Amino acid sequence: MKQLVRLSRRLRAHLTTLGAIFSHFSSTERAFLLPLLVVLLLAGLLLLLSTGVGYVTPFVYTAF
Amino acid sequence: MTAVLGVSAYSHEAAAALVVDGVVVAAIAEERLSRVKNDASLPVRAMRACLALGEIAAGDLDEIVFFEDPFRKLEHVLVRAIGGFPRTGTLFARSLASQLGEKIWVLDALAAALEVPRGRVTFGSHHQSHAASAFFTSGEARAAILTVDGVGEDVCTAIWLGEGTSLRCLAEQRHPCSLGLLYAAFTAHAGFAINEGEQKLMGLAAYGTPRFRDELSRVAWLESGALVLDGDVFDHFRDPDRAFGPRFEARFGPARRANERLRVGEPGFARFADLAATIQAFTEDTMMAFAREAKARTGADVLCLAGGVALNAVANARLGAIFERVFVHPAAGDAGAALGAALFRCPPKQPQAAFSATLGRRADETTAWDLARALGLEVSRTDDAALAIARALEHGELVAVVDGRSEWGPRALGHRSLLAPAGPVSVRERLHRAVKEREPFRPFAPAAGASVAAARFDGVSPSLARFMTGVARARDPHDPALGAVVHVDGTARLQLVEDDASLLARVLALVPGGVVLNTSLNAAGEPLCESALDAIAFFQDRPIDALVIGDVIVRRPGAVS
Numbered sequence: 001m002k003q004l005v006r007l008s009r010r011l012r013a014h015l016t017t018l019g020a021i022f023s024h025f026s027s028t029e030r031a032f033l034l035p036l037l038v039v040l041l042l043a044g045l046l047l048l049l050s051t052g053v054g055y056v057t058p059f060v061y062t063a064f
Numbered sequence: 065m066t067a068v069l070g071v072s073a074y075s076h077e078a079a080a081a082l083v084v085d086g087v088v089v090a091a092i093a094e095e096r097l098s099r100v101k102n103d104a105s106l107p108v109r110a111m112r113a114c115l116a117l118g119e120i121a122a123g124d125l126d127e128i129v130f131f132e133d134p135f136r137k138l139e140h141v142l143v144r145a146i147g148g149f150p151r152t153g154t155l156f157a158r159s160l161a162s163q164l165g166e167k168i169w170v171l172d173a174l175a176a177a178l179e180v181p182r183g184r185v186t187f188g189s190h191h192q193s194h195a196a197s198a199f200f201t202s203g204e205a206r207a208a209i210l211t212v213d214g215v216g217e218d219v220c221t222a223i224w225l226g227e228g229t230s231l232r233c234l235a236e237q238r239h240p241c242s243l244g245l246l247y248a249a250f251t252a253h254a255g256f257a258i259n260e261g262e263q264k265l266m267g268l269a270a271y272g273t274p275r276f277r278d279e280l281s282r283v284a285w286l287e288s289g290a291l292v293l294d295g296d297v298f299d300h301f302r303d304p305d306r307a308f309g310p311r312f313e314a315r316f317g318p319a320r321r322a323n324e325r326l327r328v329g330e331p332g333f334a335r336f337a338d339l340a341a342t343i344q345a346f347t348e349d350t351m352m353a354f355a356r357e358a359k360a361r362t363g364a365d366v367l368c369l370a371g372g373v374a375l376n377a378v379a380n381a382r383l384g385a386i387f388e389r390v391f392v393h394p395a396a397g398d399a400g401a402a403l404g405a406a407l408f409r410c411p412p413k414q415p416q417a418a419f420s421a422t423l424g425r426r427a428d429e430t431t432a433w434d435l436a437r438a439l440g441l442e443v444s445r446t447d448d449a450a451l452a453i454a455r456a457l458e459h460g461e462l463v464a465v466v467d468g469r470s471e472w473g474p475r476a477l478g479h480r481s482l483l484a485p486a487g488p489v490s491v492r493e494r495l496h497r498a499v500k501e502r503e504p505f506r507p508f509a510p511a512a513g514a515s516v517a518a519a520r521f522d523g524v525s526p527s528l529a530r531f532m533t534g535v536a537r538a539r540d541p542h543d544p545a546l547g548a549v550v551h552v553d554g555t556a557r558l559q560l561v562e563d564d565a566s567l568l569a570r571v572l573a574l575v576p577g578g579v580v581l582n583t584s585l586n587a588a589g590e591p592l593c594e595s596a597l598d599a600i601a602f603f604q605d606r607p608i609d610a611l612v613i614g615d616v617i618v619r620r621p622g623a624v625s
Contacts, residue, residue, distance in 0.1 A: 006176075009175075009176075009182075010172065010176055012182065013171075013172035013175050013176065013182040014169065014172055016171075016172075016182050016183075017168065017169055017171060017172050020135060021135055021138070021168065024135035024136070024139070025135075025139070030139060033139065033142050033143070033146075036142060036146075037138075037142065040160060040164060041164065044164045044165070
């Protein structure tokens with residue numbers, strides 16, 4: 001139970017940071033960086049899932 | 065009560081600092097506790113130590129402030145990667161992996177480490193944190209502030225005005241025109257590690273003449289008080305650990321490998337000494353230009369300095385020609401920005417006259433006693449530690465001193481110090497070769513009280529000498545009382561000991577000549593000793609004669625005191 005609370009707190013923290021990233025990069029003068037950032041974040045997420053969560057790994061191959 | 069914890073991490077010096085109601089309660093660099101030199105990891109040990117010293121639970125903190133803006137930093141990495149493509153190819157992948165893998169989530173990591181709500185974790189900006197660290201510890205109500213760094217987010221140099229509890233940025237110079245990175249390029253070219261070897265280069269400069277000045281002026285110059293660099297010569301884009309490119313080597317000669325010998329009089333020494341003298345002279349001139357600009361913009365009489373370049377004691381000493389008083393924060397590098405971040409959120413209500421740098425942990429004498437006994441060392445107690453140290457120094461001994469709380473910043477100020485007689489040159493050689501194992505061309509520093517300092521040195525700035533952030537010139541460079549502590553150019557990074565009640569001041573009152581050699585209690589590549597355990601490990605490992613921890617004196621078995 002304690003672990004679940006910790007996990008949910010961590011997830012909420014990451015969502016707060018993601019929100020802050022998008023808020024920072026959504027201003028007019030920085031918007032051109034947003035597509036690059038989204039691609040990089042998605043690639044990072046994919047890498048994280050493929051190495052960290054075993055049962056997701058087989059599906060990563062099909063993504064390419 | 066308002067309690068704020070400032071944190072710096074993922075740069076080159078991680079640290080934490082606790083400020084309660086504008087008063088600095090504790091500040092510790094992570095390297096002191098992890099025992100990893102220049103530890104840049106999340107400073108969990110330092111944060112916990114600060115909270116313990118302040119007797120505050122993490123849950124009672126009002127705010128945890130990270131020293132820089134992680135989102136602006138990511139933006140800078142992206143913009144730099146796109147702007148410098150294809151040169152930035154390899155660096156881009158490495159930088160992004162570290163940014164997206166770890167650094168961008170630093171605020172979440174802080175919240176998780178302290179188990180506090182994420183909403184309580186905020187951030188400042190790099191140069192603002194530096195500026196706050198310098199101004200709010202200077203004791204001044206109004207001052208010009210100069211922050212000169214490698215790069216923080218995308219800013220390299222900034223001029224600020226500090227008034228009361230507010231800071232206002234007046235001018236900024238952005239990457240890549242950075243004095244810190246320029247100095248880093250010469251440091252790496254001379255075979256020293258960046259962020260560690262700059263002090264070595266400064267020491268080496270005293271042996272040379274600035275004969276490469278014309279060459280340097282073609283790749284780095286000043287324009288209306290701002291620095292301009294020829295980007296093709298430097299290689300910050302490709303390799304930040306190297307920082308200089310092939311065109312740099314074509315202009316200034318081949319670089320030195322880190323393991324190549326560099327000894328006075330040997331082949332190659334003169335070229336690197338001249339290069340060091342060239343960049344040192346350029347740095348001093350540039351700092352003077354920055355200071356003149358700060359004076360013109362603020363009209364202030366006092367200058368506060370922070371940022372890595374502010375550790376250049378020789379350059380700092382020249383700034384007294386422009387300002388009535390110059391103050392440099394004792395931890396001018398990125399560690400100090402942790403304290404600045406906290407002070408910016410919770411500034412002192414009134415300027416604090418005497419900022420104390422003793423902000424670390426106290427060494428436990430009981431542990432020292434028990435450990436030394438268990439190791440079969442000779443242990444005794446004294447009711448007058450100052451007298452015992454002074455007598456040992458009179459006999460030419462090297463004495464390690466651990467006194468009270470540890471110092472904040474890279475300089476040992478008598479609380480984690482290795483003391484030695486300041487006169488005999490043989491002492492300096494012994495320290496260089498057997499104890500510290502460092503480059504023999506580097507100088508050692510003297511510590512003296514006000515009257516002795518005035519009698520033996522010229523150009524002593526009390527505000528700089530207090531934390532060893534400036535240099536003074538020996539009146540007689542061949543003074544036999546200063547043989548081990550005066551550099552080859554006649555200067556010394558003097559520590560002015562003003563607190564008469566301190567152990568070091570009492571030692572100075574007892575030693576002949578009133579001056580001692582004071583160097584940091586660590587060997588090459590190690591952080592300063594923090595605890596009794598660290599000090600005893602150092603004593604066991606190095607050929608020093610005595611270790612004094614509070615009132616406990618440790619000697620080797622059979623040694624005659």
